Amino acid sequence: MSAPETPQTWGMLAEFDSADALITATRKVREAGYTKMDGHSPYPIGEVADELGFPRSEIGAVMFIGGMVGATMGFLMLTWVSWVEYPLNIAGKPYFSWSMFIPITWELLVLSASVSGVVGLLALCGLPMPYHPLFNVPAFARATKDGFFLSVEAADPKFDADSTRAFLLGLPDVKSVEEVPA
Amino acid sequence: MATVTAPATGAPAEHDVYTDDEQLIGGRQTLVTIGEKIGNVCLGEVPTPKGWWIMFLAGFTLLQALVIGLAWLFYLGTGVWGINSPVFWGVAIVNFVWWIGIGHAGTLISAILLLMHQKWRTSLNRFAESMTLFAVMCAGIFPLIHMGRPWLAYWLFPFPNNMAAWPQFRSPLCWDAFAVSTYFSVSLLFWYIGLIPDFAYLRDHAKSKIQQIVYGMLAMGWRGSAMHWRRYEKLYLLLAGLGTPLVFSVHTIVSFDFAVSIVPLWHATIFPPFFVAGAIFAGFAMVIWLAIPIRHWYGMKDLITEKHLDVCAKIMLGTGLLVSYGYFSEVWMAWYSQSTYEWDTTLQRMFGPYGWSYWLLILTNTIIPQLIWFKKFRRNEFLLFLVAGSVHIGMWFERYVIIVTLTRDHVPSSWGRYAPTLADYLVMFGSLGLFLTLFALFMRFLPMLSITEMRELLPHKAGGRDGHAVMENAK
Numbered sequence: 001m002s003a004p005e006t007p008q009t010w011g012m013l014a015e016f017d018s019a020d021a022l023i024t025a026t027r028k029v030r031e032a033g034y035t036k037m038d039g040h041s042p043y044p045i046g047e048v049a050d051e052l053g054f055p056r057s058e059i060g061a062v063m064f065i066g067g068m069v070g071a072t073m074g075f076l077m078l079t080w081v082s083w084v085e086y087p088l089n090i091a092g093k094p095y096f097s098w099s100m101f102i103p104i105t106w107e108l109l110v111l112s113a114s115v116s117g118v119v120g121l122l123a124l125c126g127l128p129m130p131y132h133p134l135f136n137v138p139a140f141a142r143a144t145k146d147g148f149f150l151s152v153e154a155a156d157p158k159f160d161a162d163s164t165r166a167f168l169l170g171l172p173d174v175k176s177v178e179e180v181p182a
Numbered sequence: 183m184a185t186v187t188a189p190a191t192g193a194p195a196e197h198d199v200y201t202d203d204e205q206l207i208g209g210r211q212t213l214v215t216i217g218e219k220i221g222n223v224c225l226g227e228v229p230t231p232k233g234w235w236i237m238f239l240a241g242f243t244l245l246q247a248l249v250i251g252l253a254w255l256f257y258l259g260t261g262v263w264g265i266n267s268p269v270f271w272g273v274a275i276v277n278f279v280w281w282i283g284i285g286h287a288g289t290l291i292s293a294i295l296l297l298m299h300q301k302w303r304t305s306l307n308r309f310a311e312s313m314t315l316f317a318v319m320c321a322g323i324f325p326l327i328h329m330g331r332p333w334l335a336y337w338l339f340p341f342p343n344n345m346a347a348w349p350q351f352r353s354p355l356c357w358d359a360f361a362v363s364t365y366f367s368v369s370l371l372f373w374y375i376g377l378i379p380d381f382a383y384l385r386d387h388a389k390s391k392i393q394q395i396v397y398g399m400l401a402m403g404w405r406g407s408a409m410h411w412r413r414y415e416k417l418y419l420l421l422a423g424l425g426t427p428l429v430f431s432v433h434t435i436v437s438f439d440f441a442v443s444i445v446p447l448w449h450a451t452i453f454p455p456f457f458v459a460g461a462i463f464a465g466f467a468m469v470i471w472l473a474i475p476i477r478h479w480y481g482m483k484d485l486i487t488e489k490h491l492d493v494c495a496k497i498m499l500g501t502g503l504l505v506s507y508g509y510f511s512e513v514w515m516a517w518y519s520q521s522t523y524e525w526d527t528t529l530q531r532m533f534g535p536y537g538w539s540y541w542l543l544i545l546t547n548t549i550i551p552q553l554i555w556f557k558k559f560r561r562n563e564f565l566l567f568l569v570a571g572s573v574h575i576g577m578w579f580e581r582y583v584i585i586v587t588l589t590r591d592h593v594p595s596s597w598g599r600y601a602p603t604l605a606d607y608l609v610m611f612g613s614l615g616l617f618l619t620l621f622a623l624f625m626r627f628l629p630m631l632s633i634t635e636m637r638e639l640l641p642h643k644a645g646g647r648d649g650h651a652v653m654e655n656a657k
Contacts, residue, residue: 018645019645019647026408038407038408038409039407039408040405040406040407040408041406041408041411042213042217042379042383042406042634042637043379043411043634043635043637043638043646043647044408044411044412044414044415044638045408045411045647046411046412046415046657048408048411049408049409049411049412049657052408052409054408054409054412055657056657057412057413057416057657058413059413059416059417059420060416060420063417063420067424077340078351081340081348081349081351082348082351082352085348086346086347086348088350090350090352090353093352097352100351100352101351103354103357103360103361103431103435103438104351104356104357104360106427106431107357107360107361107364107428107431108360108364110364110368110424110427110428110431111364111367111368113420113424114367114368114371114372114421114424115367115371117417117420117421118371118374118375118417120413120417121375121413121414121417122402124413125407125409125410125413127402127403127404127410128399128402128403129402129403130398130399130402130403131403132403132405134405135405140405141386141387142386143386143405143406144379144382144383144385144386144387144404144406145213145214145217145383145386145387146212146213146214146217146645149406
């Protein structure tokens with residue numbers, strides 16, 4: 001992943017004072033032409049993802065497809081079992097009594113949509129990932145507390161250890177800039 | 183009991199100092215104090231309060247009653263219970279419905295109130311969701327052990343087998359198996375997803391290696407990435423969106439267990455909404471019962487303020503009125519329908535051998551909760567605790583009244599009596615032990631309140647985002 005000229009570095013990590021400073025910084029870094037970067041904050045900040053060029057996640061589509069597949073398969077299973085495989089005469093009701101299949105179809109829709117959403121989140125985010133180069137920076141522990149961070153990867157074509165550091169240090173409300181060991 | 187105050191909060195909170203304008207966060211909180219206040223309990227930095235030990239030991243003792251009750255039941259069969267013709271649904275079903283109803287308030291708080299932008303839910307949603315999970319676990323025991331041969335419980339689910347037999351999908355009891363297992367699974371996922379960023383906080387601020395490893399594994403390498411947050415919030419919103427109709431469907435299906443039969447007073451269209459309202463009523467009573475100890479033992483009065491108790495009490499009052507309307511509607515429909523069986527069953531219910539339980543129900547569920555109209559009863563913890571206790575008793579008797587309806591059939595020759603036995607009570611109070619034990623362990627080892635969402639709730643000047651903006655952020 002690391003760029004050829006700086007094999008020892010994963011990237012740069014800048015810390016900011018506040019959520020608003022992180023939003024501004026993300027915009028400025030994007031406008032400067034960087035593409036491989038990410039924000040890190042103790043709680044979600046939608047504007048950072050917007051500035052990163054990730055205006056819409058895939059989760060909605062994943063869950064919709066998961067839910068539809070679950071509901072369809074569920075309904076077909078109920079129909080096949082009750083009509084074809086194991087027809088039971090219950091109080092003279094028709095074998096294909098579809099309205100009686102709705103509750104289970106609904107439950108399977110919710111279950112499969114939820115499971116696919118969670119699996120989708122983990123898969124798309126590449127989690128579980130217990131090790132990440134960012135964890136090498138001690139200050140990064142504040143990303144789950146009160147720190148707002150912006151990381152720029154060395155894999156970014158525009159990345160250069162010295163000039164990127166200088167650029168990040170020039171951003172408003174920056175607290176510190178550290179190199180992230182690979 | 184208030185032996186412990188949380189550390190690192192600076193000066194003790196005064197009653198008129200609030201971090202935010204809506205008076206939901208007391209004291210002067212920041213991103214750091216929120217994390218320490220909630221997280222330090224999990225990290226063992228806060229000495230375990232005496233009250234916790236009382237709760238845990240009481241729960242653990244009662245848990246032994248569950249073990250004995252189950253062993254007795256499995257060895258001798260359901261004959262050790264009081265069930266017999268004509269009442270085959272005894273307190274096991276009462277307890278099942280009671281527990282699952284309690285669970286529903288957790289989903290209401292975490293899902294429905296999220297969709298409705300209710301900021302006050304933020305202090306309550308985590309422990310209310312845990313309450314849901316544990317209550318559904320307790321509920322799940324009862325239908326299983328009620329089957330007589332609980333080791334064959336998996337026959338409820340469709341799977342190819344060498345008997346070439348399949349479940350009967352037109353039965354509400356089969357729907358129940360799907361509804362309750364889906365409800366538990368989805369609640370568990372929702373709860374765990376909410377916990378991931380909090381686990382990351384605990385991992386990063388762990389005091390010992392073992393905490394670091396355990397919370398680290400649970401956090402799955404969460405690093406607060408903006409890209410991850412975007413997906414996370416969308417998932418959170420959609421799970422809330424699915425959880426909302428799910429909770430209604432689950433208790434509707436539970437009511438179908440009764441309503442799809444043709445027993446007088448069970449076969450009623452009022453049952454699904456009446457059951458759902460009752461579930462939320464009972465659940466808020468339990469939320470109040472759990473919030474008050476958390477406030478005292480762990481000094482969370484700043485995060486669960488009087489305003490939270492006030493709002494919970496009001497919701498309990500509102501849903502209580504819906505439930506009371508249900509009681510009225512049952513009687514009205516029985517009379518107005520001119521059905522001999524409905525009206526006669528109503529008279530038996532009110533003035534028959536179990537009439538005392540009906541009037542106890544009216545007293546505890548309809549009359550006593552009216553005290554909440556008075557502000558004193560909403561703001562005074564002790565009085566509110568008592569009223570919530572009355573609701574617990576009332577909601578248990580509501581289901582009891584429903585099942586003892588079976589003692590009076592259409593034909594007087596098949597009339598009978600029903601009384602629970604010691605084996606019934608062992609399992610019943612034992613399930614309470616399971617709940618208390620699990621909840622005590624949760625309080626000690628997992629963040630009782632959502633650290634992430636509480637931080638987001640902080641106003642801008644305190645470093646937060648002024649309330650949960652999941653509706654705006656989730657894309």
